[in-house]
Amino acid sequence: MEKVIDENKQGTSLQLEQKQDNTKKLFIESYGCQMNFSDSEIVASILSNEGYNTTDKLEEADLVLVNTCSIRDKAEQTVRKRLNQYNQMKTKNPGMKVGVLGCMAERLKAKFLEEEKIVDMVVGPDAYKDLPNLLKDVEEGRDAINVILSKDETYGDISPVRLQSNGVTAFVSITRGCDNMCTFCVVPFTRGRERSRDPQSIIEEITDLKQRGFKEITLLGQNVDSYLWYGGGLKKDYEKATEMQKATAVDFAQLLEQCATMFPKMRFRFSTSNPQDMHIEVIEVIARHENICKYIHLPVQSGSTRILQEMNRQHTREEYIALVDKIYELIPEISLSQDMITGFPTETEEDHQDTLSLMKHVRYDFGYMFAYSERPGTLAARKLEDDVPEETKKRRLTEIIDVQREIGLERMQRFLGKTVEVLIEKTSKRSEVEWSGRNSQNTTVIFPKENYNVGDFVMVEITDCTSATLIGKPVGYSSMQE
Known part of the structure; x- marks a missing residue:
């Protein structure tokens, strides 16, 4: 899929x-x-x-x-x-x-x-x-x-109005900006330096959402794994913090643990992760808590170490594979998704084959795949010639999508005959008599409505699937149902 x-x-x-x-x-x-x-x-x-x-x-x-x-x-x-x-x-x-x-x-x-x-x-x-x-x-x-960029604005004191809300799922921002100067990316220039939000304001926002009946929270940021609160200041200035600030600092693993423990009847997701910043502690927290969804969006961009270096990604192919292998070891039921850019400047057929082989090793459930698009102001636009022909980009992108489609269908089929927990979010697009929700692995599941309601946690036995959707029948409420 x-x-x-x-x-x-x-x-x-x-x-x-x-x-x-x-x-x-x-x-x-x-x-x-x-x-x-x-x-x-x-x-x-x-x-x-x-x-x-x-x-x-x-x-x-x-x-x-x-x-x-x-x-x-x-x-x-x-x-x-x-x-x-x-x-x-x-x-x-x-x-x-x-x-x-x-x-x-x-x-x-x-x-x-x-x-x-x-x-x-x-x-x-x-x-x-x-x-x-x-x-x-x-x-x-x-x-x-x-258009002045701030070093400290997080909007932590603003109570967001939930727009087009289903009353079930909500985003809660925990960081703003990005310090990773990937050569292809405009985000550090359009959103500024990375800063983390006061954890107390995050907990207060989630508390309010729970009181209003929300059941699932996505912790949001350009790079959530590098979340670090130490009483204020940019992450890059952490070394200047006082000993007291360092002693009471909260990192992403601790924030995630706190959320899962304080709100045991709510599900938690997060996005987006950067491979260089995802540490073993975060993986262990996910494995430890049933209410943290078993899904990680883990952008890689390329399977070639040489291209990763050209992109200024702070990890190699080998380091990424080692991280993925550790994730699967600790959380066998995990689903992973990717971001992939094909046709980055100087990319060769060997680099492209490295990407395809990485995908076959990792076995992503789904992905977001693009041909390289030069962005004004980025280091790549200033220093690298966009030298991969458009036809080559299109052909490589098609090959990447084909590999992902094949692997994704296999990953979907692993759920056949199994029973999964689904949080009902809305009526299915394909039928007024079916519900639609997602399982822990972020896969859409549809099943007959029967007597269930939006916001219910339901156990669903999977009987069929398409390349993008699981189809099943409800067998009762899950233990998450209050």
């Missing part, structure tokens, strides 16, 4: 509960990674206090915001097309204001206002608290832009 991101797919439009006294309408869409969707919940919360209720009808919006992704050129082109659609709507509603948020705003900055003149407001990922002031600038005819 491969999961290939469709970058042409329209972003998700989000809704939230309405405040009676609010009179203005906000239309907000998000593109890209889970962090962007989480950030949109923060933005909606801030603007809810400024008199805005969200709407899913573009034509009635007073303010239109798009939370953007810069990871690939195709993602940016999708946003540009959407902005043109917004501006066509503005001709019918001259009072409508349009703003760009997130990574694309950070990368292009004032160009949106000065050259393209297609937006009224440009707001970087660390400037959302400045939205009320920026809206005043717009109203008074001034340029409204804030």
